Amino acid sequence: MSDLDLAKRCADEMWAGDEASRLLGMEVDITGIGAATARMRVRDDMVNGFDVCHGGLVFALADTAFAFACNAYNRMTVAASANVEFLRPAVLGDTLEAVASEEYRGRRNAYYAVRVENQHGQVVALFRGRSVSRDEAVVAE
Amino acid sequence: MSDLDLAKRCADEMWAGDEASRLLGMEVDITGIGAATARMRVRDDMVNGFDVCHGGLVFALADTAFAFACNAYNRMTVAASANVEFLRPAVLGDTLEAVASEEYRGRRNAYYAVRVENQHGQVVALFRGRSVSRDEAVVAE
Amino acid sequence: MSDLDLAKRCADEMWAGDEASRLLGMEVDITGIGAATARMRVRDDMVNGFDVCHGGLVFALADTAFAFACNAYNRMTVAASANVEFLRPAVLGDTLEAVASEEYRGRRNAYYAVRVENQHGQVVALFRGRSVSRDEAVVAE
Amino acid sequence: MSDLDLAKRCADEMWAGDEASRLLGMEVDITGIGAATARMRVRDDMVNGFDVCHGGLVFALADTAFAFACNAYNRMTVAASANVEFLRPAVLGDTLEAVASEEYRGRRNAYYAVRVENQHGQVVALFRGRSVSRDEAVVAE
Numbered sequence: 001m002s003d004l005d006l007a008k009r010c011a012d013e014m015w016a017g018d019e020a021s022r023l024l025g026m027e028v029d030i031t032g033i034g035a036a037t038a039r040m041r042v043r044d045d046m047v048n049g050f051d052v053c054h055g056g057l058v059f060a061l062a063d064t065a066f067a068f069a070c071n072a073y074n075r076m077t078v079a080a081s082a083n084v085e086f087l088r089p090a091v092l093g094d095t096l097e098a099v100a101s102e103e104y105r106g107r108r109n110a111y112y113a114v115r116v117e118n119q120h121g122q123v124v125a126l127f128r129g130r131s132v133s134r135d136e137a138v139v140a141e
Numbered sequence: 142m143s144d145l146d147l148a149k150r151c152a153d154e155m156w157a158g159d160e161a162s163r164l165l166g167m168e169v170d171i172t173g174i175g176a177a178t179a180r181m182r183v184r185d186d187m188v189n190g191f192d193v194c195h196g197g198l199v200f201a202l203a204d205t206a207f208a209f210a211c212n213a214y215n216r217m218t219v220a221a222s223a224n225v226e227f228l229r230p231a232v233l234g235d236t237l238e239a240v241a242s243e244e245y246r247g248r249r250n251a252y253y254a255v256r257v258e259n260q261h262g263q264v265v266a267l268f269r270g271r272s273v274s275r276d277e278a279v280v281a282e
Numbered sequence: 283m284s285d286l287d288l289a290k291r292c293a294d295e296m297w298a299g300d301e302a303s304r305l306l307g308m309e310v311d312i313t314g315i316g317a318a319t320a321r322m323r324v325r326d327d328m329v330n331g332f333d334v335c336h337g338g339l340v341f342a343l344a345d346t347a348f349a350f351a352c353n354a355y356n357r358m359t360v361a362a363s364a365n366v367e368f369l370r371p372a373v374l375g376d377t378l379e380a381v382a383s384e385e386y387r388g389r390r391n392a393y394y395a396v397r398v399e400n401q402h403g404q405v406v407a408l409f410r411g412r413s414v415s416r417d418e419a420v421v422a423e
Numbered sequence: 424m425s426d427l428d429l430a431k432r433c434a435d436e437m438w439a440g441d442e443a444s445r446l447l448g449m450e451v452d453i454t455g456i457g458a459a460t461a462r463m464r465v466r467d468d469m470v471n472g473f474d475v476c477h478g479g480l481v482f483a484l485a486d487t488a489f490a491f492a493c494n495a496y497n498r499m500t501v502a503a504s505a506n507v508e509f510l511r512p513a514v515l516g517d518t519l520e521a522v523a524s525e526e527y528r529g530r531r532n533a534y535y536a537v538r539v540e541n542q543h544g545q546v547v548a549l550f551r552g553r554s555v556s557r558d559e560a561v562v563a564e
Contacts, residue, residue, distance in 0.1 A: 020195030023186045054161030056201025063197040085222045302477030327446045336443030338486040342479025367504045
C-alpha cells in the first residue's frame, strides 16, 4: 500500500465516526500526504446574530481539514492548540473551502496551516494548528 | 436602563438570530457586563472519529461565550482572532461550560479569556479572543 | 523549606545563568508560587526604526516573567509556545512591568498569562504562554 | 523606482533607526517584496538560565524579519500580534536565520509567516504575525 493509500484509509476510518463534520454538511478530500481539503456550505442554521456564519463553524471547518491532514501517517493524532484569524465574514449560502498543509512534522508534534476561502477565492480565515500524535494506529496495516 | 440591563438586551437581540448556537444546543447567560457563560451537552452528533467532541465545537462554545460577553456595550462587535489550547478531550454526554471574562477593552479592540470546563470542573480548553467593534448599535436605546 | 522558598531558590539559580535578561537590564521578583514580575526600562539601544521599543524586547520581558513563574516547582520548565497582542507602543524611557500568573497547571504542560504595563498603568501587551516541564530538578533539594 | 527598490529603501530607512536589532547583532536582507531574512548568532550574553538562547530573543529575530517584510510597501506598519511555537532550543554559537513571507495582505492588516532555522537547517521556531498599516509613508517617494 502506498503512503497516499494509507493516508486515504486513515481518512476513511476517521470519516466513518465523524458525526460532527457530517452534522455541518462537510465534505473532505485527501489531496496528498499531510494535506486535506474540507468544504462546507453556510446553511441557514449556521449563522449567528449578525447574519454571518458563526466563527466557531468556520473554525470547525478548518479544524476538520487539519484533523484529516495530520492523521495521514496512521498514528492517532489530535489537535492540541490552534490559532485563527478571521479576515472576512462568511455569509449565508457561501461555499467555504479549507485547505490544510503541513508546515513542520516532528516526532510527536506537528504544525499545519489552513487557509479558508469562499467561492470567490477570497480569504475568510487563516488557521494554524498544532497536533500531538500517540503511539496508536488509526487503521490496521 | 442599567448597564447590565443593556448588556442583557443586546444578548437577547443576538440570541434571536443565533441559529448556529441553537443548532449546537447551547444556552447562554449574561453574568455581568463583559461576562457571559455558555453551556452545551456533547451529543452523539457532535463527536469526531475518535469518539470525542469535535474540537471545532468546543471552540464554537467558547466563541459563543466570547461573542455574548463582548457585545455587552451595545456596539456591534465581532471576533477578529482567537487562540485555543485543548487540554483534555470532552466526551459524549459531557456538559461543557464556557466562562468568558474581559481581559482588556480598548476603543476598538477588546480581549477576552474563556475557560471551558466539563461537569467535573476539569479544564477542557483555554481560549483567548480579540474582538473588533463597529460604530453601530446592537439594539435601539 | 516552604514552597515559596523553593520557588525563590529556583529563581536564584535561573537568574545566575540568565545573561539575556541581564543584557536587557531586567529585574525579576517572585511574587508567589507560579507568579513572577519582571521590569525593564526602555533604553536607547532597545528602540526600533519607528522610535518605539522593539516588539521582540517587549515579548522578551513577558517571556522572562513567564519563565520565572513556571519554574517555581523545581522541575526544569521551558516555553513551548506563546501568543502576544501588542496594544500600545512602549517608548524610550518607559519602565515596563510584566506580571505573570498561572492559568492552569497540568502534569506536563502549564499555561500562564502575562500582562505588560507601562509606568502609567496602561497595558502595553497581553501574552499567554504554554510551558513544558521535564523530570529534572532546577536546584538540589 | 521599482517595487523592490522601494522595499529596499524602506528597509534602509528602518535599519538606520533600529538600535534593538543592532544590539542583538542581527543582519537583515530584503529578499523580495513582502519577504525578508534576518540572521543572528547566539552570543554568550543571549543565553538564559538553561544555557540556551532566551526565547524572547528568538522571537525578536523572527519579529525583525517580519517587520522588514511588512514594511515593503512604504506604509508605516507595525506588529499587532504574533504567535510563536518553539520547536527546538537554540544554543550558544548557533547561527539562526529567520525567513519571513507574506501569507495575506489586506487593506490594513497583513499576515506573515516566519520560520527560524539553525545552521543545520533544523527548525527552531515557527512564528506568525499580524501587522497593521497606517496612512503614513516610511520614505519620501
